[in-house]
Structures are given as structure tokens and as C-alpha cells.
Amino acid sequence: MESRVRLLRVGPAGAERPAVLDAEGRIRDLSGVTGDIDGDFLAGGGVERVRGTDLGTLPELAPSTRVGPPVARPGKIVCVGLNYSDHAAETGAPEPAEPVLFMKAPNTIVGPDDEVLVPRGSVKTDWEVELAVVIGRTARYLADDEAAMACVAGYAISNDVSEREFQLERGGQWDKGKSCETFNPMGPWLVTADEIADPQRLGLRLRVNGETRQDGDTANMIFGVAEIVRYLSGFMVLEPGDVINTGTPAGVAMGMPEPKPYLRAGDVVELEIDGLGSQRQKVGQA
Template sequence: MKLLRVGPVGRERPAVMDEAGDLRAISEEIDGTFLASGGVARVRQALESGTLPVLDAGGLRVGAPVARPGKIVCIGLNYRDHAEETGATPPAEPVVFMKAANTVVGPYDEVLIPRGSVKTDWEVELAVVIGETARYVETHEEALAKVAGYAISNDVSEREFQLERGGQWDKGKSCETFNPLGPWLVTAEEVPDPQDLGLRLWVDGEPYQNGSTKNMIFGVAEVVRYLSRFMVLEPGDIINTGTPAGVALGLPGTPYLREGQVMELEIDGLGRQRQTVGRA
């Protein structure tokens, strides 16, 4: 299934793409509570019984498919080619950092260059949405069973803030609008192998990123298992699993994002995003 939220900012309505179905009879939101309470199974049952009312989503804004994530956990340097292009040694364990939850915006919403920024960069990533509490997970099979589904994430980053201003990476990752998500939450059964997905990104129509999740150093199952040793992952949490090569940071001479430019992103089976760049 492909779950989404449509409508103005703060007034999105939950829906399912499969039958253009209105989910408000099942839940007012697609969030951690919905996922933890078996919401996906209830939607599936309603689809099978044909009881969902039709939602005419034509012309409506598409919001992020998950409302109010509790936390966004990010994995850095998780693609071999990206580590190479940035001159970093591939990590022996996942590099973990956090991104503010209120960075999440819709997949077609404007991305704002922060005030004082000179190095705002793009990163197409596979986002993992947690559906069940994950605490001290032991096996990869158990880890994947905790996943509700997958989405496209643009882990927008300000590289000077991240790398040249001291401290940890979070300050270059948590600026407003720095996590377009969606357009859909594609449920896990529709993604039988998260390690076999192509990821692509263009800026003003020029291709920059063209990778595959096969190139991850730590796959989705290992990332979930690993993180559960250090923090409790809860329904509605998002994990950004890293980006392949082709970011401006790794391409000497490549300009960073400028006002008016357009980013387009896609991942096999998960849809496509498009953002225009503005200024804060």
C-alpha cells in the first residue's frame, strides 16, 4: 500500500493511493499512534472489503506521509562511493547523528537556504519508518519486522554549519525545511528487498546522484538492529539511511544550492519528489 497525507500545512488528511481512499473513518492521522495500533492492517482490511470512501485528492498539496515523527535518526557515510568521494574512511560501525523532527516537510514544498548559508547541499536517501517498538533487537529478521514502510527523504545539509563551525553535525542538518519526505509511505510488503533500490537526484535537470541501496555499508536490517542497542525506536520514528555519491560536497567545483533552483529525487517504487529552493 501507498499511504499519504494531503491538504494544507497542518490540516492534512490521511489517504491511501491504492483506491484513492479517504482514511479518516479509520484514523485522523498517519502517525506513531496509527502505526502502533495496527492501522496498516485496518486499512488493508478496508481495502479488501471495499468500504473506504473515495477521496478526490486532485489539486491538493501532498504533505509528508508521516505526521509528527518522534525522532529522525540519520546514518552518515553509509555508501561506499559517498565515503570515497568525501575522502572519508568507510566506518567500521554506523555513524549516527540526529536531525530535528520539525525539519520534515512535504515532498513538493519549498526548501529554504538558511540565513548565512554558503554550502546548502542535497542528499537523496531511503527513509525507514518504524512501525513497532524496537528495543535490543537481536536478528536482522526481527529488525525488518519492526519496519512499517519506506519513503524518499531529502537529507538537505548545510556543509559549513555541519563541518566547519565546531561541534557535531546536527546544526548543519536541522535547519527548517531540511527533510522533505514522501510522497508516500510505501508499506514494507511492497518493498521485498530494500537493498535493491535505485536512488537518483537532479538539480535543474542535471543528474548528480545515481546509486543503489546495494552499495550501503550497513543495510536496513543492520541499521535497525544496531540502533536498537543504543536507543528505543518507536512507531513513527524515521531513519535516514545515508546517501550515495554525487553530492556537491564530494564534487570539487560543483556549486551548492542557489535560490530558484529545482531539486528532483526518486527511488524505485517509492515515487518522486520536486522542491524549489528559496531563502529563509
């Protein structure tokens, strides 16, 4: 049996099936173990059931199968803005005294290699590589960091795609520039929390058309994972399957000199975080 658990969902959009990577990196079908990888799976001992399964007995799926987002139907996506000191500096904003919060529509989540669409009328579509935290048990009014970390099921990569004009120049509310369709590629895997010894020691990188734009480390977060989960639990109830995007390091288009290299149809964006795999998206037009 394999103790390491890297969960994923594969198949056509909207019809993905649950899967797991075995020790050799082969995709194994989990349909006989669970109906999906969702909040009920995470809260109901699903990971433990997978650990207790001989993965070699599960059907193997073709490696060319499309990979979808690793968590089905999250109830909410909560995001933390300006959470890296270098990113706050590049935007001209002071470091926040408390986490800056906003929400993304849950249906922004797509697979890690799915197309990202520039919205109609957009002139400032931007990228943001982020560590995503997936909640595994209900969290409300958590007392301390230990209690917060006990609520973390695992981690994944998110691209918090953002339209800066919609976000900042259209009458307020960041959500306008954050919730366009396809604006949260996620995955490829959900890596269980026990596999990541320290979520504040992960390198994260992003390239556009082969050129490195972001090269940061979660050590530079202003508010770490434990503090974010604890803090959020005092303002809202976090449910199993919820996703938290924890902020992005410097290197976004908005922070660059004119002419800023915002995304256009035909661009290719590649992201990676240590231990969490990689993403590759081609940009299209809505």
C-alpha cells in the same frame, strides 16, 4: 479490496488528513478510518484496517491537493552518515567500521514538493537523496536482523538537506548543518514493508535543474537496513513513527570540484527511488 497500501497525508501544512492511493492511483480520504498516520496508527493495526477497507467506498480527494509528509509528528529522525562506499570516497573519509549516527530535528520534515529554504548566512546548502525507514513497533536491544525487519513499517524518500559549513566548520556536531527548517522533505508515500521485496535492491536518483547529480543503488550501502535498525536498538529505543535516514550515494555538491554547485534560490531538485515515487522541490531563501 486492494492489498497494496501506499499511505499519504494531504492538505495544508499542519492540517493534513490521512489518505491512501487506490489501485487506479486515485487519492482516497482515510479520515473515516483513522485520525492520522502516526505512531499510534502504525503500532495499533492501522495498516491492517486499511487493507480490510473497500477503498472504492472512501471519498475521493482532488489530485491537485498538496501532499504533506506521510508520517505525522515523528518522535525522532535518526540518520546514518557515510553509509555508501562511493559517498565516503568522494568526501575523503574512510569507510566506517560502525554506523556513523546523528540526529535531525523532527520539525525539519516537510512535504515532498514543499519549498526548501537556504538558511540565512548559508553558502554550502547541499542535497542528499536517501531511503527513509519508518518504524512500526517499539525496538530495543534487538537480537538479529529478522527481529529488526519485523519492526519496519515501511519506506519513503527523504532528502537529507545539509548545510556543509554549519555541519563541518562551525565547531563540531553535524546536527547544526542538518536541522535547519525544511531540511527533510519526505514522501510522497509511506510504502508498506511487504511491498518492498528487498530494500537493498532499490535505485535512487537526484537531479538539480534537470542535471543528474546522484544515481545510486541501496545495494551499495555499507550497513543495510536490517543491520542499521538492529544496531540503533542497542543505543536508543526506537518508537513507532520514528524515521531513519539511511545515507546517500555519491554525487553531492560537497564531493564535486570547485566551484561546487551548492543550492541557491531558484534551483529545482527532483528525487526518486524505485517503487517509492518522486519529489520535486523549488529552493527559496529563508
